Amino acid sequence: MMKKLTLSALTALGLSAGAAMAAGDAAHIHDVDFSFEGPFGTYDQMQLQRGLQLYTEVCAGCHGLQYVSIRTLADKGGPMLPEDQVRAYATAFPVNDEAANMHLYDYDEGAARTLTSNDHFPANHSQNAPDLSMMAKARAAFHGPYGTGINQFLKGTGGPEYIVGLLTGYTGEEKEEAGKIYYENTAFPGGWIAMAPPLYGEDVEFADGHSNELHHEAEDIAAFLMWAAEPKLEARKHAGFLAVVFLIVLTSLLYLSNKKLWAPHKGKKFNL
Template identity: 40%
Template sequence: MKTMIKMVRSLAAVVALGVAATPALAAGKKIEMSYQYWSFAGPFGTYDRAQLQRGFKVYQQNCAACHGLSRVAFRNLAEDGGPSFTEDEAKAIAAEYIVMDGPDDFGDMFERPAILADRFPSPFPNEQAARAANNGAYPPDFSLLAKARAPQRGFPNFVFDIFTQYQESGPDYIYSLLMGYVEPPEGKEVPVGQYYNKSFLAGEFIAMAPPLYAESIEYTDGTPMTEEQYAKDVAAFMMWAAEPHLEDRKKMGFRVMIFLIVFAGMLYFTKNRVWRNVEH
């Protein structure tokens, strides 16, 4: 009887945890999510290098004017597991940016072209300047956004995610947000300077204007130049920026699982050999 009571209490705790993990927004407006196929999904997933390079191009041409990438260094663009730019290409990209350095011999700060060791500079000198340029809204930094803005899926989805290895809610949300600009429902009044977005996690209205338009960015590899493709490419790039060592982590995880399986087998056979002649 006591065992049964403990099992019921444990089940109740799990259900309560799932309810607590459900986004507060679910009690009001439920956002619309569009789940995409990603090359980096699953235990053996890897980044698509061509997609990362296209995503960086979308970021550079459409997003960099407002959104920073402060935790990413230019050298990361040429490192293993990333977009796989050559070192010369990464140097050329860095040279397009101006960073503040110093002090010099006279104690003054000075500007210079960025080098590989530098991180992407912020498009604004401070938060106040960023808000002043964006009608009071503060554009978030892109470095960790694919992890920081991943919607919680709640119970029982988070249980299923353990078995399906679903970890792509961040890029799925970014894609959904970028494609979520629609006409507001009849009778819904959109505040001045805001836009209606059916997938915005913080509510229905967003200060960011629709950033993507078909054929606004040129792809030279034959990839369709559509809003959907732009959104998917930049979401993949943001996932890499948030988790640049994803491939190494998955490789290490696979090695650990193989080791544990082999180790468990060795323990089993060792136990049988040691105790096979002992009466139980």
């Protein structure tokens, strides 16, 4: 029986390793040292603001963020924009897909109303492109399903790394199939993607003077999309840390109480 169990376990490990190697061959993604990784990691406020600028000026033309509320741009742990800037940002943001945002309309006047900070980012299906609200959590890289639990706890699922790899993985090669152009990408499963390179480097000018080289822009937008997918990351880590401290203290008190209660009776023999 033990021999069969051992053989089964080895087979399962072999299959998992093979699958992981196959996944690694299909997509080349490198690790990125993001500030929010690890149990005590936090978002870089300036990086999130740069990512917001990249999303607004580059990505919003094709992709929406329909599950993200605009007012969260002012929240602690996020881009932390001043309230007046958030309100101004909401009024200037275009409604890209009217059919998908019927809740943004005033039926009495029959015209689109101006967005407010209480609204969500508008959806955008004009290019049949996926919404980016949960992209950083939906796509896992090398820390994903083949990683161990402790690795995912320390480094996450690798979604931001996948985004960086995708944005920097274009080789410049193109092919046409069924009248559609595909672009070679070393990070995309299968190697070919229908999305043209969205970033080339020096796409925007950052107010803080940060480098706008391609890999820096990719890291900034990946960090912003990670925040969009998990805006309460810092609060969750803080709550988890307090919970662990509470459990340690409680365990210590229970141990000491148990020791004190039973110490007088230790070693005594009782007649039953």
